[in-house]
Amino acid sequence: MSATTNAVPSTAKFLRSPRTAVGRFVAKHTARSSLILGMILVFYMISKASTYLVAYPTEAARQKIAESLGTNVGIEALLGAAHHIDTVSGYVTWNFLCLITAVGAIWALLITTKTFRGEEDAGRWELFLAGQTTARRAASNALAGLASGLVIVYTICFLGLLGISRFNGAYFTLSACLFFALALTAGAAEFMAIGFLASQLMPTRSRAAGLSAVIFGVFYMIRLTADSTSAHWLLNVSPLGWIERLQPMYNSQPIWLLPIGGFVLVLSGLAIWLAGRRDLGDGIVADKDTAKPHTRFLRSPFGVALRLNRAVILGWLIAVISIAYIYGELTKSAAQIVQSTTVESVFSRLAQAAHTQAVLAFLGFTLFFIMLVVMFYVASAVGRMRDDEAKGYLDNFLVRPVSRNRWLLGRIFLMTTVVVIACLLGGLSTWAGEATQHGGVTFHTLLLAGVNIMAPVLLILGIGIFSFGVMPRLTSVITFAAIGWSFLITMLGSGVSLNHWLLDTSLFHHVALVPAVGANWTTSGILVVLGLIFGLIGVLRFNTRDLRGE
């Protein structure tokens, strides 16, 4: 026997079976992102739970926050309906469920459309189908592989909850932890099924992801409307609402697992059936393979970037406008909560101001949230820029009389323009929403607030360009990590006192929450200069390094 044969690890016959090859491959490639997601969620859960225990140590403090939060439609729109939040279990349910469901859903739709449609677009899926399998078997196999990633996230969440139950003052039973972890991962399961179905319907990954994102947006808005108006029945028609109906930890309603499970099974079954009915490379939804030429924009690398990204950019801008408008509308009711002394302290820490008007504090927080959304746009745009290099599209320009600077600066200009427009629209839409409720905050104030959030976003853009130039294969990871780290530290710092060195590592710690506090243009200037320095290093390095594939 040769050395090569000896080197093959011995595995059970079942695990080596060609029938499970696709599932094993997908499981292996999903495991890392599942682990990372699980760890982030657990870090968030532990930090929030410990913050609550430290910030509200007494029954009286918890009762007070419960009275404020439990009757406020504004904050309920953000985090879902507040029940029993004078208890640790009620508070963590309220804080974790909607947020983690949303994060899990987005992760699931991205990874599912990548696995099914992205692999097919890249021509790798046909290698599977050329093996001892059928389209339906390969699809169900891959779904099983993705589900193993879900099991990893579930297990980590369960262990995290078990860890929290060891905190002094918190006690969750084993069955409660098992059920809560199930509720936390239900959103990911639902959107895995939606992403799977969208991948069979649509002919490209971007369209499958786009359709899944639109469905997510619709379900999210239904849930938000149900929680912020008297139409609570709307929760029954949104799969995200069903998860809220589970009410884990304080009044468990496992009956709602039935529609969730049924939804996942029906959609998955339908997707598997459709996988066998379509041609490779096509979607069920007919898409024309021919088109009349439209040459507008196709005159320069910048024009191509604008044309190929315009739908995505429009999507982000609509998201910013919608979120800003809705939150603007909720300002008056949400502001009631800030008048509670306890909660004011949290907002004050966030805003780094001792006292502030309730409406202005909420608006400051709203602009902070919009800034976060625009930062996510930047991180994804920088990631797409890197994709152009990794997939070889960039070669088409650089083998012609196009300098690296011309290509890169065009992309930077496009991203910067979108950032400026998004921030301004964020401020204006918040004002428009707030004006419908006669909150009394001026147009000028919120326009200024929009300008104020540009600086930190531009720093994130600079960090993205820096990583693209210096460590291109880690571009997305570094950019998202910079946002994630800042968010975590800021959230922790809003509840408990953290070492100032640690707080300083958060970009958000240096952001004045205008209009809750006055703008600090000196700090904004420093952030922009730092962004420029990072960006400049990235541009210079990109000019001298090799192009690198995937």
Add this chain to the structure above:
Amino acid sequence: MDVAIKTIGLTKQYGSFVALEPLNIEVKKGEILGYLGPNGAGKTTTIRSMLGLIKPTGGRAEIFGIDTQANKVEAHKHIAYIPGESTFWPNLTGAETLYLLGRINGAVDNKYMAELIKRFQFDVSKKVRAYSKGNRQKINIIAALMTKADLLIMDEPTTGLDPIMEQAFKECVMEAKANGQTVFLSSHILEEVEALCDRIGILRSGKLVELGTLSEMRHLAALTVQATFENKPPKVDHIKGVSGIKVVGHQLTCQVQGSIDPLFSALVAAHPKTLLSREPSLEELFLSLYGEEEVRNKDQVS
């Protein structure tokens, strides 16, 4: 400027791995240079270094006297490149892609583009994602040829093309040569290189081991001799330089390296009915060169 491409000690290393040993090569204006080598020999590394897509570890390349690292954009004004793999934007049509690449390039002969589209039987109305591999490669070929650039750099340009399209491609390359364009052709298809190229460079493990015309390289492989006799063929195994002797009935086939005189005298003395000799093909040259390496490797192992 009579020199289209000049590399001076062009080197590329990835860590301790030497992908390209110092390369010194000159391609004259109007010449077609074939660039051969097995997978991983460093052909694409050479091309990507010349184009400035990767940074050489040492040395430099010049295109019509312009340093390709220091002045990439100026150098690229003279170049059209055909890669072996095509990565175009899947949602653009063939027409849109050709329009875009033409606009970026600056100068395009629209009449010639229309002619190329016709010759390659290319349907420009389809979206890129709907094209087969061969049709996608046609975009690369048309986009490069339509510029009528001074220098055509080609890296496995006929990948995915059917034999009819390969023939159309060869005709286009010969037309380019007739127009005074220079061609740097990296290819695995030896017949293509043999038919098109004025000179051939052979790369082995990142090192240029041979460079010259086909006739200059004939010494690398033996001459094939075939003779038919009335009776049993004569014994030739004692003659210096003779190898690969095969006797089938009254026919003798063998290879001879070095002087043919002793073998010729022996065969003539036996009064042959027919006597044929043939020079080695490029394929035989190539295999002879790599066969030697394989034998050496085996010797080292044993």
